[in-house]
Amino acid sequence: MSAAAITVALVDDQALFRAGIRMLVSSQPDLEFVGEAGNGVEGGQLVERVAPDVVLMDIRMPVMDGIAATESIIASATRRGVDAPRIIVLTTFDLDESAARAIRGGASGFVLKDAEPEFLLAAIRTVHAGNAVIAPGATRELFEHFSRTPAAATPAVPAEYGALTAREREIFSLAARGLSNAEIAGAEYLSEATVKTHISRILSKLSLRDRVQLVVYAFGHGLTG
Template identity: 50%
Template sequence: MSLPEERRPDSPTRVLLVDDQPLLRTGFRMILESEPDIAVVGEAGDGEKGVDEARVLQPDVVLMDIRMPRMDGVEATRTITGADRASRVKVLILTTFDLDEYIVEGLRAGASGFLLKDVPPEELVAAIRIVARGDAVVAPTVTRRLLDKFAENVAPGDKQSEALLERLTDREQGVLRLMSRGMSNAEIAHELYVSETTIKTHVGNVLGKLGLRDRVQAVVFAYESGLIRPGAR
């Protein structure tokens, strides 16, 4: 099946809702459809149906529950994003707990971030927009703890990731380290005494050289390659 043309900048962000609780899907739909730049194009009540709907509808963002029947959100995310992360469909995971054991695996599977299900409506809307434009979202109150928890489950330093790491310049590795601390472009620019535009260029180079889609995947790589250790500053 051929992919649809890229979304025009002025067209609505297309969202697919995947959650096994109908009331939650209804609530999310009401919140998102009140925004003129967001369109809910479909729903699914389990991961398997979510994968099917994502293939047919090719949404910009899938709002994905992590615990569902038939196929959980981790496997559904892995299937939707593809092993090579070539799919343009982004996945934003929703969870009840801020350190759900499945979040780490969800990020490794290709999710562009996660939010708690009790997130305020305005933060949910903002997260959809951020992910749609290619950035990544991780609930800010748990970023550091999540990254350290992720690192505990990683055996760092495999040869393939180390070889990829060598593609980066010293400056790009430094930027990646700061990204792994959960810092924004503006914060990194302040830390390195350069412009935010310069940091955006470095971040783009990091993602391009490593073949990654967004900042979350870059942080995952930083831990897997051994560039970052738990609690590193």
């Protein structure tokens, strides 16, 4: 096993599913399966013990569900002053309220439990590289979900958003609507590489981890217009 292998942990209450994921991850030379748990409480303990790079997190589990576990793991990492693992939520449906809540709680995206094995493996590598992963075709569903969520009041524009350049605000707006880098490049007459650079700068300035959090940020601060 390479010293640079991506370490992966799994939290799911179905033993048969865990066995399948364990075998899949362990079959990859660049991935290392470092542990599993059957509920959110055990999952939090596992993460503190083995500090995985990526956690695959089921939503519906006994004792503590995946939403609460995701929030707890990220809060614990913040308290301890360590980097939180990237968390991929495993869900049965393309986008339901639970998946959206997990994303609000800090998950880096979600993957369907019946996704092709290659897609799940690619998702692990993608979130480890610092990008978000959404089940195919669901990015705009995520946008539509948050657009249907009523805001209690129009929030003030945060100071860090004001630090974005005019071009960065344009790209922020397009990304918040679920457009891909290629689509943004076409709309703004830019290269995809330039768009990627702008997105990276935007995430850095706003202290966001990925594009999923960008969508949540945009709706949370009323910046989708």
